[in-house]
Amino acid sequence: MNNSKHNLPREPHRPADDEPTVMGMDERAAWVQIFAFAITTIAYLAVVTPRVANDPIDEVEWVVPMLWALGLSILSVIVGSIIAGIGGAIGLTMRGLDVDTELSSDSRDKDIARHARLRTYWATPVVALGALILAMLDVDTFWIGTFVFVISSIGAIADAVVRIRAYRRGFVA
Amino acid sequence: MTVTERTTIVGSVLGLITFIAYWTVIIVRALTDDLPFVDVEWQGPMLAAILVGGALYAISYGLISWQARGTRRSDERDYEIQRYAESAGAGLAGLGSLAALIMLTLDVDTFWVATTLFTLGYLGSLVNSGVTIAAYQQGMP
Amino acid sequence: MTPKPTRVTNRIRTLRTERGDLTQADLAEKLGVTRQTVIAIEQGKYSPSLEMAFQIARVFDVPLDDVFHYGEGDAN
Numbered sequence: 001m002n003n004s005k006h007n008l009p010r011e012p013h014r015p016a017d018d019e020p021t022v023m024g025m026d027e028r029a030a031w032v033q034i035f036a037f038a039i040t041t042i043a044y045l046a047v048v049t050p051r052v053a054n055d056p057i058d059e060v061e062w063v064v065p066m067l068w069a070l071g072l073s074i075l076s077v078i079v080g081s082i083i084a085g086i087g088g089a090i091g092l093t094m095r096g097l098d099v100d101t102e103l104s105s106d107s108r109d110k111d112i113a114r115h116a117r118l119r120t121y122w123a124t125p126v127v128a129l130g131a132l133i134l135a136m137l138d139v140d141t142f143w144i145g146t147f148v149f150v151i152s153s154i155g156a157i158a159d160a161v162v163r164i165r166a167y168r169r170g171f172v173a
Numbered sequence: 174m175t176v177t178e179r180t181t182i183v184g185s186v187l188g189l190i191t192f193i194a195y196w197t198v199i200i201v202r203a204l205t206d207d208l209p210f211v212d213v214e215w216q217g218p219m220l221a222a223i224l225v226g227g228a229l230y231a232i233s234y235g236l237i238s239w240q241a242r243g244t245r246r247s248d249e250r251d252y253e254i255q256r257y258a259e260s261a262g263a264g265l266a267g268l269g270s271l272a273a274l275i276m277l278t279l280d281v282d283t284f285w286v287a288t289t290l291f292t293l294g295y296l297g298s299l300v301n302s303g304v305t306i307a308a309y310q311q312g313m314p
Numbered sequence: 315m316t317p318k319p320t321r322v323t324n325r326i327r328t329l330r331t332e333r334g335d336l337t338q339a340d341l342a343e344k345l346g347v348t349r350q351t352v353i354a355i356e357q358g359k360y361s362p363s364l365e366m367a368f369q370i371a372r373v374f375d376v377p378l379d380d381v382f383h384y385g386e387g388d389a390n
Contacts, residue, residue, distance in 0.1 A: 015339050015349060024350055063278045070274070101339065106347040108360055118256045124263035127270045128294045132223075135287040136216045144286070145277040148270055170359025172320045 010096030021102050022091040025084070026109040027167045032080035033160040036073050037153040044069040044149065052142075062142045066149060073153075115171060116162040123155025176241045177251050178309050183233045185302040191226035192295050195219065211282040219287060254308040262301030269293025323383045326356050326370065333374045344373050 015021065023031075047065040055061075088103050127148055134144045165171070198218040203210055272293070273286045330336040338356070342349045345366065354360035355370075362370065371378045 014337070017338050018353065021350065024348065063280075066274075066278055101342065102348060102350070104348060106351055107363065107366065108347060108351040108354065111360075111363070117260050121256075121260035121263040124267040124270065125259075125294070125297075128266040128290050128297075131270060131273055132219070132287055132290045132294070135283045135290070136219055138216070138283070141277045141280075141283070141286075144283075145274055148274045148277075152267075152270065170354060170357070172361045 009094040012096045015097055022088050025103045026105055028084035029081050030160040030163040032084055034157050036076040037156045040069045040073040041153040057140045060142050066145055112163050112166045116159045119162050120155055120159040127151045176237055179237050180234050181302045181305045184230055187230050188298055191222050195222040211284040215284055258301045258304040261304045262297035265297035265300055266294045320361055321384055324381055329374045345369055
């Protein structure tokens with residue numbers, strides 16, 4: 001960080017028009033969501049794929065990796081959001097801006113969250129119906145569990161991507 | 174009453190009938206064959222419930238729409254309400270999927286997994302219907 | 315995927331200077347939103363709700379279509 005160029009840190013002041021600021025809290029949360037689900041899903045698949053290749057399906061040990069993946073994704077969303085929040089607060093303090101007015105959630109964030117939810121909710125009924133059909137076909141529980149987890153993760157990532165696009169490129173309700 | 178409201182009410186009634194019919198078959202089978210639920214042949218009734226229920230709904234939807242032929246069928250408000258209600262219902266279905274996943278890791282019998290998905294999916298569709306009707310009668314938030 | 319094209323444009327930036335020399339931060343405070351949201355509205359990257367549109371007009375004490383313009387092209 002080149003302090004002299006950006007003139008940081010600055011004293012607390014009222015921001016001028018178009019003064020650059022840090023990424024908002026909800027946008028940060030979206031990024032955390034993408035990383036959390038993408039990484040845990042890839043890790044789960046990485047652990048489980050060699051097992052599928054080597055063992056017969058009904059002996060594939062998938063439960064432990066799945067529990068880890070579930071736990072870690074929830075945990076990393078929580079921890080990631082906290083860290084992102086702290087990073088934002090630090091960034092704002094360095095710029096001499098107020099955390100409450102620059103980082104908090106407002107109606108635009110709710111609108112964008114709702115917009116994303118309306119566009120990506122399809123993943124949920126797909127997961128439920130798909131899992132039901134797989135259960136009816138008496139498929140091995142490994143496939144059902146993996147299907148539920150992977151498609152749900154894709155849905156969560158899609159939700160976050162829609163949100164980030166709305167923040168960056170703008171969206172019309 | 175709009176086409177959507179009518180189809181929603183019909184859908185709720187059909188859903189209820191299907192749900193009750195499925196459980197009637199399962200319970201009857203469990204009692205007459207003296208089996209625990211998990212050993213009942215549930216896949217057939219489940220498939221029938223989905224297919225027959227879906228077919229009946231499609232037929233009634235077609236009838237109601239045909240009755241309203243010529244009028245403008247779907248506008249922006251209908252589309253918005255539909256999406257809003259479906260996302261509201263999806264919440265419950267999602268909970269069902271999460272519960273099912275945890276059950277799978279705990280090696281619970283697939284009968285219960287399927288039951289959870291089926292039941293919470295059905296409840297989700299009830300939420301969907303309720304929100305739809307409410308949105309038409311009282312407006313959307 | 316570009317956002318749905320909208321024919322609504324606004325003169326908020328101009329009105330801020332014309333009517334009381336409000337900064338984006340001032341306007342944001344009056345509306346109860348973050349400064350980024352005001353910036354997004356001004357840049358046409360976010361379409362405020364009908365309620366907020368009226369609130370904005372009220373801040374400047376002008377009619378709604380002094381703030382927002384619906385039509386082809388122009389704005390500020």
